[in-house]
Amino acid sequence: MTIELKKLTKRFGTLTAVDAIDLNVGDGEVLCLLGPSGCGKTTTLRMVAGLEFATEGDVLLAGKRVNDLAPRDRNVAMSFQFYALYPSLTVAENLAYPLYAEKLSAAEISKRVAQVSKTLQLDGILKRTPGQLAEGEKQRVAVGRSIIRDPKCFLFDEPLSRLDVQLREEMRGEIKEVLQDLSRPTVIVTHDQLEALTMADRIAVMRDGRIEQVDTPHNVFQRPSNLFVAGFIGTPQMNLVPATLKGSDGAGIAEFAFDGGQALKIQVDPAVSQLSPGAKVTLGIRPRNLEICQDPVEDSLSTKIDMVEPMGAETLAHMNDGYRDLRVVTDWRVPLAEGDHVHLRFPPGVTHIFTEDEQVLRSAT
């Protein structure tokens, strides 16, 4: 079973919420739609569910076009951001509700309810109503109600956004475990990159109704395909520094000039040789990849420590040399003092180059 989206588009009046996206979710695959608020990820999910009609394009479930089917005829399970538990029904009745529509026998229904409540540890609260539940319990009931059937696919809208940090970590693990057992295509909408990175098999990063990149969590993080993904994924944010290419040797050693007169000779992707000297680029490097050294070397920039933020095991330092801000994360033992002059080394092979059209410059692997 699969989910396929073909040129799927949704317009609300003049606003294009989802702009001709193509996406495939394979059997048993967990795909996260990740993006900032208002990027169209929930609208996309609702179109798969049948709660919104597509303006253009097709939704295919298990190879069949379902554009014109009502939600109840699509056999899709969905869990909602605010849980959407039925307020007047007990937990057990909430769990059983989707099964009534399938006209199962009472014995079969109670068997399945028992099964799900065991998986999600709901046994103690089956007789309560949603008003009497804690947030974490509501979340588990909502998940339970969506997995109790045997649908073609699962959809989760911001499943963890209402939980506090500790519960969120716990539920992340639980949901991941449950999803692995189900082996159905699953789409999770989230704006929390940690959630996406930990739960997904693949992540689709969305912006303004378009998909910017679809890849494994590892690749989205390590090999961002454009400036937006590079800046959006990872905390603290990747350093993005405008520079001008001075020249390269064809093997990936390139020299860049920066505003303020500093220059840098570093090893980057060999594809840099496609650019002619004088090209404007943006260099991207993660704060954890930068190294602090005391003496200048040819692949370092000199700068000044502006602010130091201890983060426990690591320290986040904000650098500023009067032209650009750089963020550096180091081990907490490295002594850093605000106002100190330091040199930041760009180690070989970790700097991404983005051309003027914001796309990454990378040779095929």
Place this chain on the structure above:
Amino acid sequence: MARKHREIGKAGWGYTAVASVIGFIYFFPVFWIILTAFKTRTDALAVPPKLIFTPTFDNFVSVFYRASITTGTSQATDMGLYFFNSIFIAFTSVGLALIVGTLAAYAFSRYPLRGNDTYLFIILTTRMMPPIVVIIPIFLMFRLSGLAGSYWGIIFLYTAFNIPFSVWLVKSFFDELNPEIEDAARMDGATERRVFFGFCIPQILAGLSATFVFGLILTWNEFLFALLLTGVETRTVPVAMARTLGGEVGVDYGLLAAIVTLFLIPIFFVTFLLQNQLLRGVTFGTVKK
């Protein structure tokens, strides 16, 4: 929805006393009319007014049976019919208005039209002028269509009068609901009809009760249109009440008070029945979370 129970007497004796005095002042006219219903004609007109007197049920009897002035024999009045008319007309029209209003409110809330607010505004404009302004055209329409004097005519009119109010009030209750619950029901296999009747309506029962009672009170006491548009057979109690005024023996205050007292009972009963729902209904959004 863990609602805290109010602590009885928390406000203290001072506030309770002030509230009682104000409450008494407001309730006094009602109290006095009920008292008058049990007085003889002499007691009712006594100066200074009497608080202590021998109660009598004569007035209540003469609401339904009255001695004829010419023959002296006891005759049935039509007041029973008028009470039936009042109850039938008010409940039917407010009920109809609530049904139509609820359906319209759901549509306005969930499937907004282009220019939704304009339509809502237009609906409300029908209640912006004093009713007396439209009485001539309505009277002519009723004459021409033959609706004058019929049950359906007056029910139709009251329904039309109650719909704007129902739409606006009920829409605010629908707006308060979390639409995700409806979506969840759709995902779980419910039809649109089931979503509406099984999930939306039960959640706003309190609001519907409040709307019903407010509409009922307005309609129950309506006089002007009833006076002009009901016939002998369909006359409502407020009109009948007015007709007991005057006459060759002057105003029979005892009789009038007895009719009013009886007239209070149905509405009092309904309001009392729905009281708990009412309190929840009018404070819907504030106590929900």
